[in-house]
Amino acid sequence: MYEIVKKEWLHEVIFLIEIKAPAIAKKIRAGNFLVLRMREGAERIPITVAEYNREKGTVTCIIQVIGQSTKLLATLEEGDHIKDVVGPLGKATEVEKYGTVGIVSGGLGIPLANLVAKELKEAGNKVIGMVGARTEDLLVWEEEMSQYCEEMQYCTDDGSKGMKGFTTHLLEEKIAELAKEKKKLDMVFTVGPTIMMKFVTQITKKHGIPTIASLNPIMVDGTGMCGACRVTIDGKIQFACVDGPEFDAHKVDFDELITRLAQYKNQEKVALDKYEKECGGKHK
Ligand SMILES: Cc1cc2nc3c(=O)[nH]c(=O)nc-3n(C[C@H](O)[C@H](O)[C@H](O)COP(=O)(O)OP(=O)(O)OC[C@H]3O[C@@H](n4cnc5c(N)ncnc54)[C@H](O)[C@@H]3O)c2cc1C
Numbered sequence: 001m002y003e004i005v006k007k008e009w010l011h012e013v014i015f016l017i018e019i020k021a022p023a024i025a026k027k028i029r030a031g032n033f034l035v036l037r038m039r040e041g042a043e044r045i046p047i048t049v050a051e052y053n054r055e056k057g058t059v060t061c062i063i064q065v066i067g068q069s070t071k072l073l074a075t076l077e078e079g080d081h082i083k084d085v086v087g088p089l090g091k092a093t094e095v096e097k098y099g100t101v102g103i104v105s106g107g108l109g110i111p112l113a114n115l116v117a118k119e120l121k122e123a124g125n126k127v128i129g130m131v132g133a134r135t136e137d138l139l140v141w142e143e144e145m146s147q148y149c150e151e152m153q154y155c156t157d158d159g160s161k162g163m164k165g166f167t168t169h170l171l172e173e174k175i176a177e178l179a180k181e182k183k184k185l186d187m188v189f190t191v192g193p194t195i196m197m198k199f200v201t202q203i204t205k206k207h208g209i210p211t212i213a214s215l216n217p218i219m220v221d222g223t224g225m226c227g228a229c230r231v232t233i234d235g236k237i238q239f240a241c242v243d244g245p246e247f248d249a250h251k252v253d254f255d256e257l258i259t260r261l262a263q264y265k266n267q268e269k270v271a272l273d274k275y276e277k278e279c280g281g282k283h284k
């Protein structure tokens, strides 16, 4: 059992939890993730660690409420316990001194990219954050990631913060701006909606910029046993939970991933409807 020592709502559908998990906090690195199971018989869900505190023995996760399991997790309060927290899982980010690195993140991207930005900065890279969301209020935790980025560029679908448009526009502008100064991005790291990562990858391929994408397939066990997280990389099958979740973006079959992510939509809706009926809408 893992105690929630802090809980804070950052937006009406996004909350932060700090979990007491000393063994995980000791080893966690950027790129790793956890698998949480809220109670006996509940679904397992993969969640990234947005920050950790090795001294306190805690890990911080930021969660967007979208379906049955994230709604169930949202009902837990400070002092409550999560039945299982397994991790660190997956391969850690390959951090080295690349030079100038662009981090392109969207959706719940900032918390997902925070530790990557931190470790890249610590390795001596110049980190440029290019971050997008539908509206300004969904850009949670921006001040955290800003401390690791020399520059933060924002965009929103409605123009409420930064450029009105998508992260791909930010990336193209940054590449053009650097080119005028005879400079370039030496590496791009991208995390967020799969469709966004697909288009980011098309741009970086065109400009010959090595790119790492953090993939988000459906995961069940998180240990390479069930096959749920199968992705195709360079024509070969890989399991994102053990071989990734970060891969050379130029080799990822994004169209297959997009199709696979959509295949359980009906079951997810049925599960959510059943849960809402059972709990009588008591969750937030
Ligand atoms: C490596 C990794 C790290 C992640 N980190 C975070 C994070 O830090 N914060 C966060 O809010 N979300 C994160 N996610 C996504 C999170 O796992 C899903 O939002 C969650 O599982 C949805 O469950 P649900 O029952 O609430 O929604 P559902 O209604 O079951 O599903 C809604 C959508 O969530 C995705 N999803 C559902 N089940 C899974 C699953 N078992 N594995 C992966 N994706 C699933 C699918 O795209 C699905 O269409 C991460 C996913 C991966 C793969």
Ligand code: FES
Residues within 6 Å of the ligand: 218, 219, 220, 221, 222, 223, 224, 225, 226, 227, 228, 229, 230, 239, 240, 241, 242
């Ligand atoms: S989640 Fe089961 S093999 Fe990756």
